[in-house]
Amino acid sequence: MIEYAYLNGQILPLEDTNINATDLSILRGYGVFDFFRAIDSRPVFMEDHLDRFENSAHLIGIKVPASREDLRQGILEIIRLNQQPLLGIRLVCTGGYSIDGYTPSENANLIMVSKPFVMQPFELGLRLMTVFHQRDMPKIKSINYIKPISLLSEMNKYGADDVLYHSSGIISESSRSNIFIIKNGILITPKNGILLGITRKYILSFANEIMPVEIRNITLHEVYEADEVFVTASTKRIKPVIQIDKNQFEIGPYSRKLYDKMLDAEKTLG
């Protein structure tokens, strides 16, 4: 089966979806993206992702070369052509072909690619490795993943699945997820230095029906002492964390309750 992709308004076979070497993503890592799932051809929380995608581009100074309606049409066409029970869809908008290899072009390049997606079961807990780091411009979903990718072999060595960033003793986020901890029945999640995750947003919209919620700085020490820890992402919904460095955690009842509620939200709101 041929995979199809989108480039600047055109639908093409993925293997022909090529970008010239003078694009600013290749020369200067300059671009933004977003990623979401389509379940049985229904995109999940698409408008939230498009809001964030357009906002990331705006904050970094890239003009998305498509209207909201063009974006929707492109996405639906990609979903239709690449039929899958579960499809991951990635939108990327780059600085375009730069004359001087530095200044963004007036004409950004807009790409959509997709891939069959496999959702890991809730029960398969995640192991994190703490890393001293604070992402620059964390609210912008930029394509810059040099830090966590360059740490992949170290993660592998320590049996970690992902990183947990901290700075000045305060945690922020994982490389592709937000983090929540539960202590004495209270749900707590970092306030600053994070990407504003869409799953995080929905959890915060309903969690206070289940338990008290605090959005504030969290120390590394508090994380180690937590009763339950989980991360959230559009690719993971809620994913229990079973280990951070040498500290182990149980998969707890609150995490499961919030997961079930998130599943409902995805069906009714997404």
Place this chain on the structure above:
Amino acid sequence: MIEYAYLNGQILPLEDTNINATDLSILRGYGVFDFFRAIDSRPVFMEDHLDRFENSAHLIGIKVPASREDLRQGILEIIRLNQQPLLGIRLVCTGGYSIDGYTPSENANLIMVSKPFVMQPFELGLRLMTVFHQRDMPKIKSINYIKPISLLSEMNKYGADDVLYHSSGIISESSRSNIFIIKNGILITPKNGILLGITRKYILSFANEIMPVEIRNITLHEVYEADEVFVTASTKRIKPVIQIDKNQFEIGPYSRKLYDKMLDAEKTLG
């Protein structure tokens, strides 16, 4: 005249030098590069640049898909085909086509592009704007320039040509240059948190014939109080700084003396 470029061992017209949208530079900003000049078809300090290029790739976990001799041959071919009195040559090595959109491929993509280059006169001083920032992994010449590019319109507004990064009161570097200050006849340049510039290396190799040299932390306050300030880069050699924020500087005799010496080094060593 057709411009030529290099892609994975092949020479192609630049307009056909395309990378598939699944490359990790486009999806994750994952790549390293280097840049140098060729004067009358003679590459300047090429071996130094190739040392750094290979080292950047190694440190980030990318295997350059070409031997040192292959790199030299590719560069010389690009210079021959794109004949110019002054040519800027850019090597880029990316994480390649990733199966999962995250993990680097075993097969990196290696690109060489070039462009006629115009050297600004020494007398045209540079204006810098201080920015609170510390580059992550500064010794690696990665393609990540999101920070300074996203600041271009602010720089424009304040009449600045580039940024000067500082953190905890200590300066490090500009976005594409190393910095030196001169105070009471002593040449001082930052020690930590910087890219190890090749022009910087050559200046440090001969400067002590002219004046005492200190390689150490420099405070922002010291910079403001300096007698002379200049930046160095392969694209600039030595470039006097005439303004930092609201502080103005004269183009001084030491900067010129070092520039003349650098010009000699380029002719005899490069």
